[in-house]
Amino acid sequence: MSNVAIKVENLSKLYRLGEIGTGTLSHDLNRAWARLRGKEDPFAKVGETNDRTRKGDSNFVWSLKDINFEVKRGEVLGIIGRNGAGKSTLLKILSKVTAPTTGRVKVQGRIASLLEVGTGFHPELTGRENIFLNGAILGMSKAEVRSKFDEIVDFSGVERYIDTPVKRYSSGMYVRLAFAVAAFLEPEILIIDEVLAVGDAEFQKKCLGRMKDVSVNDGRTVLFVSHNMDAVRSLCSSAIMMQQGMVHAAGSVRDTIATYYEGVKVQTLAKFAINEKKPSIVSVAINSEKLNQSILDINIEYTSPFELRPPIAGIVLYNALDIPVFGSNGRYHPYSSNMVSGLEGVLNVVIEGVELHTGLYKLSVWLGDSASDYDAKIEAITFNYLSPNSYSTKPDPLLIGSIDKVATWKFYGK
Amino acid sequence: MPYLCSFNRCLTDLSRKCAAAFQSNFCPAANPLPVQKADVLPEAPPAAPGPPDEEWTEVIQPHTRLLDLGLRDVWRYRDLVLLFVRRDFVSTYKQTILGPIWFFIQPLLTTITYMVVFGGIANLSTDGLPQLPFYLAGVTIWNYFAQTLTTVSTVFTTNAAIFGKVYFPRLTMPLSIVLSNLVRFGIQFALFLLVWGYYLLGQHSLHPNLYILLTPILLGLMGLLGLGLGMIFSAMTTKYRDLAMLLTFGVQLLMYATPVIYPLSRLPLKYKSFIMANPLSAIVETFRYAFLGSGTFSWFTLAYSTAFTLVMLLVGTVIFNKVEKSFTDTV
Numbered sequence: 144m145s146n147v148a149i150k151v152e153n154l155s156k157l158y159r160l161g162e163i164g165t166g167t168l169s170h171d172l173n174r175a176w177a178r179l180r181g182k183e184d185p186f187a188k189v190g191e192t193n194d195r196t197r198k199g200d201s202n203f204v205w206s207l208k209d210i211n212f213e214v215k216r217g218e219v220l221g222i223i224g225r226n227g228a229g230k231s232t233l234l235k236i237l238s239k240v241t242a243p244t245t246g247r248v249k250v251q252g253r254i255a256s257l258l259e260v261g262t263g264f265h266p267e268l269t270g271r272e273n274i275f276l277n278g279a280i281l282g283m284s285k286a287e288v289r290s291k292f293d294e295i296v297d298f299s300g301v302e303r304y305i306d307t308p309v310k311r312y313s314s315g316m317y318v319r320l321a322f323a324v325a326a327f328l329e330p331e332i333l334i335i336d337e338v339l340a341v342g343d344a345e346f347q348k349k350c351l352g353r354m355k356d357v358s359v360n361d362g363r364t365v366l367f368v369s370h371n372m373d374a375v376r377s378l379c380s381s382a383i384m385m386q387q388g389m390v391h392a393a394g395s396v397r398d399t400i401a402t403y404y405e406g407v408k409v410q411t412l413a414k415f416a417i418n419e420k421k422p423s424i425v426s427v428a429i430n431s432e433k434l435n436q437s438i439l440d441i442n443i444e445y446t447s448p449f450e451l452r453p454p455i456a457g458i459v460l461y462n463a464l465d466i467p468v469f470g471s472n473g474r475y476h477p478y479s480s481n482m483v484s485g486l487e488g489v490l491n492v493v494i495e496g497v498e499l500h501t502g503l504y505k506l507s508v509w510l511g512d513s514a515s516d517y518d519a520k521i522e523a524i525t526f527n528y529l530s531p532n533s534y535s536t537k538p539d540p541l542l543i544g545s546i547d548k549v550a551t552w553k554f555y556g557k
Numbered sequence: 558m559p560y561l562c563s564f565n566r567c568l569t570d571l572s573r574k575c576a577a578a579f580q581s582n583f584c585p586a587a588n589p590l591p592v593q594k595a596d597v598l599p600e601a602p603p604a605a606p607g608p609p610d611e612e613w614t615e616v617i618q619p620h621t622r623l624l625d626l627g628l629r630d631v632w633r634y635r636d637l638v639l640l641f642v643r644r645d646f647v648s649t650y651k652q653t654i655l656g657p658i659w660f661f662i663q664p665l666l667t668t669i670t671y672m673v674v675f676g677g678i679a680n681l682s683t684d685g686l687p688q689l690p691f692y693l694a695g696v697t698i699w700n701y702f703a704q705t706l707t708t709v710s711t712v713f714t715t716n717a718a719i720f721g722k723v724y725f726p727r728l729t730m731p732l733s734i735v736l737s738n739l740v741r742f743g744i745q746f747a748l749f750l751l752v753w754g755y756y757l758l759g760q761h762s763l764h765p766n767l768y769i770l771l772t773p774i775l776l777g778l779m780g781l782l783g784l785g786l787g788m789i790f791s792a793m794t795t796k797y798r799d800l801a802m803l804l805t806f807g808v809q810l811l812m813y814a815t816p817v818i819y820p821l822s823r824l825p826l827k828y829k830s831f832i833m834a835n836p837l838s839a840i841v842e843t844f845r846y847a848f849l850g851s852g853t854f855s856w857f858t859l860a861y862s863t864a865f866t867l868v869m870l871l872v873g874t875v876i877f878n879k880v881e882k883s884f885t886d887t888v
Contacts, residue, residue: 158886171796235885239617239724242882247618254615259722267648276644279637280725308651 148332148364149214149237153246156207156232156388206232208388209246216251219358219365221379221396223372223403228385230368234258234336237366252331252364255282259336261321266310270301270320273309277324291327298353299323319346326353332364333357337371354378372400372464376541400541404463404503413523422447422454422517424510425487427524437531439494445510445518446487453478456490457509461522462545463502472509500540500547501530621882626874630726637725641733646740660744664700668692675818684820684851690749690756690763694845695817697749701742702779702837703808708734709787710804713795713884720885727881728874731788735780742776753848764850768843771859775844778866782836785869792873792880815841821853833858836865 207229214220224230235241237248238256263280264273274295278288288295296302299320301312309317335354355378358365369375375382375396382399384392392402412428423446430440443456457472471492505525510518530547538547621627631638650656671692675681683691709731713720716730757763794800815837816824824832832838839858846852 235721236617240721241885243617243619245619247616249613250615250617251613254724256723262722263719265644265648267651268644272644272647276640279634279640280719280723282634282725285636285640 146216147213148216148218148251149366150249151210151212151246152249154207154210154233154236154243154248155205155245156229156236156241157244158204158206158232205388207236207243210388210390212383212390212393214364214366216364217358217362218381219367219379221375221382221399222366222368222385223370223375223382223399224385224391229388230385231258231336232388233385234334234366234368238334250332253282254332254334255328255330256334257281257325257328257336258334260318260325264309264317264321267308269308270296270305270312273320274324277321281325281328282330283328287329295323295327298326298349315346322346322350326350326357329361330363332366334366336368351378372403373466376400376464397541409503409527410525413520415520415523417446418518419448422449422451422510422512424456424508424518424520424523427506427508427520429506429524429526431526433493434497434526434528437495437497439492439497441492441506441508443490443492443508443510444488445490447517448486450486451512453512454488454490455511455513456492457511458492459507461505461507462540463504464541465505466545468499468504468545497528498547499528499530499545500538500543502528502540502545504528504545621878626878627726627728631728631732634726634729638729638733638736641730642736642740645733645737657744660741661748664693664696664745664748667696667700671696671818681819682823684822685762686849686851687756687761687763690753690849691820691845692818693749693752694848695841697742697745698775698779698841698844699812699815699817699837700745701738701776702783703812704741705735705738705780705783706787706790707804707808708738709784710790710794711801712787712791713880714791714798714801717885720881728877731784731791731877734787735784738783739776739780762851763848765848766846766850768847768854771843771847775840775847778840778862779837781870782840782862782866785866785871785873788873788877789869792876792884795880795884811835811837817841820845820851822851836862838862 210229210233222230222233232241234256235258236243237250238254238258240256240258261277263277265276268276274292275285275288279285296305299316299322301316301320304312304316309320312320351374354365354367357363358378365378367375367378379396381394382396383390384399384403392399411431412426414426415424417423417425425444425446426442427444428442430438430442433440439460441458443458445451445454445456447454453473455473457470457474459470460468462468471494473490503525504527505522507519507521508523509516509520532547532549650659653659655662668689672688676683676688676692712727712730712734720727753763757765790800790804794804812818814832814835816832821829821832821838821842839855839862842852843854843859846854
């Protein structure tokens with residue numbers, strides 16, 4: 144028995160951009176004509192690499208281009224990459240939702256894919272009925288579902304409502320039930336697309352734990368696509384990073400994530416479109432000179448159609464793993480200047496003595512007043528911070544955390 | 558203070574997550590550091606070549622062979638077909654007061670309308686049969702076909718959300734539609750049998766005969782023809798939505814080209830061959846002949862319908878299987 148579970152060979156996928164449905168008939172006729180003459184598909188050639196920021200010349204784009212990789216049995220592979228890098232397309236092909244344009248994938252073992260939880264849930268059916276239906280959609284037989292039914296219900300924690308139509312469920316209960324069904328799938332290969340971004344924190348933890356169980360204890364092969372580097376790091380044994388439809392980096396999780404962050408654009412000033420109907424953040428700027436002196440000095444410019452009494456902003460700083468490092472708002476740390484109210488202005492926050500390790504950080508900004516929350520810019524700016532402390536071996540903030548605390552060690556011999 | 562709350566919650570949520578992550582990543586005993594793991598990719602080391610082609614359980618590739626219908630897969634998912642049938646049935650009549658009685662009301666009202674319009678006003682012949690069983694017989698079997706066809710023909714567009722997210726043999730969906738409609742037919746057929754029995758006992762001129770035994774075959778033909786044609790349409794509507802529009806009134810028109818509201822025997826000769834070219838005609842005529850004892854029956858036309866159905870079924874399945882592989886890109 145070989146230990147390769149999935150082998151992807153020269154996999155490519157061509158997508159047509161723009162409106163489908165206009166001109167397809169003429170394209171189809173063109174294609175058929177070319178095929179009759181024994182020529183290649185006339186539209187397949189014009190594809191170009193997938194870069195959504197640049198306007199291409201043709202209407203066709205290679206969402207995946209010549210992908211090659213292997214997944215070993217029992218391996219937990221993380222697939223990371225920015226939006227539009229081709230991750231989802233890859234998953235779709237692996238889960239047989241769509242067919243590749245060229246190339247092939249060889250698979251050993253039964254695949255089950257979770258591109259979404261609760262696929263096929265019918266609002267009118269009860270929780271019980273939906274467990275069976277959803278289980279069958281995911282590839283379980285009735286007997287299989289029945290044997291795991293109690294575990295599923297137990298895991299979901301919605302036992303009381305199991306005979307109520309799911310349309311009466313809260314969205315949290317719905318998701319719990321949906322994930323519970325998926326969690327008890329027993330395929331040899333499991334494909335998961337960011338379904339962890341659901342439920343409350345406690346349930347998320349439960350899901351992560353269950354996934355770890357599946358991969359570590361049951362020795363199953365798992366492919367896991369996520370933007371959450373934290374989850375990828377804690378679950379996966381190796382990773383690949385995709386960029387513009389190609390495998391950009393592959394190998395250990397740590398190296399791949401590091402490569403991922405190398406490509407992040409550093410931006411110390413961000414301007415935003417204004418919504419005239421509600422208070423909006425106009426721009427967020429960080430003072431890079433002061434940053435070099437370990438002072439975080441941020442200006443948040445806002446405008447509002449009505450007076451904010453008083454305008455309050457909040458910030459949260461995240462590290463490269465999207466873990467919040469610290470935060471502040473005008474309520475925790477009240478204003479030192481005299482604030483009354485204003486239609487527009489700049490809110491300035493200064494945090495001195497920033498003790499951070501060298502690395503990439505992101506800042507999210509909120510705007511509100513004493514009563515409500517008006518605007519939020521998640522990851523408004525991204526910046527590199529250079530720590531003034533020097534170390535003989537460079538500490539890895541991805542490993543030991545972001546806070547750079549100088550510690551004193553002593554040795555007492557016996 | 559909603560602002561403060563949401564801000565707060567955001568912080569606590571994420572920091573909890575952070576704590577969990579830190580624990581699992583920092584403590585080497587619980588979870589070996591990622592550095593020590595994994596040395597795969599991107600190229601397969603020559604020491605571990607994949608098994609030869611025949612050992613793979615599955616190969617995903619751009620095209621499959623034309624006649625690779627994946628029926629074995631469908632069989633593996635047979636539970637799903639039944640669950641879909643159950644879902645259709647339960648969900649249609651939840652929160653209605655009359656529930657499955659609606660199955661009765663619809664053909665009954667249609668029949669009464671036909672009795673008034675075609676029988677009463679237009680004075681069309683019913684071959685000497687009482688109007689109620691005559692029209693009801695036609696409507697019952699015709700509805701089975703029409704319902705199956707129209708529902709199957711939109712199977713890709715209505716299920717795009719599910720089909721785009723998870724794989725199961727797509728054929729299960731049209732099959733479940735045929736079966737759900739069969740259940741529906743069963744109920745309507747019971748209604749027909751009631752009416753039929755009433756007229757039979759009432760000494761009306763009904764002469765049922767042994768051809769009644771053909772009923773399961775007639776049903777099979779109707780269902781499979783609806784399935785075959787429906788699959789062809791469903792495959793084509795993924796690209797050209799125009800066909801969906803065409804189909805809805807096409808089915809209506811087709812009913813007039815089928816002897817549902819008139820008997821074949823009273824047709825002028827010049828139309829007769831045209832109507833008989835419609836493979837549905839023989840099925841409807843046979844059904845009515847078997848139960849009511851008046852109409853036209855010939856083994857030849859029935860064989861023609863059967864052949865037509867089988868061809869459509871094969872063509873439909875092949876096209877359906879071809880389209881299902883990539884329809885998510887065009888729907």
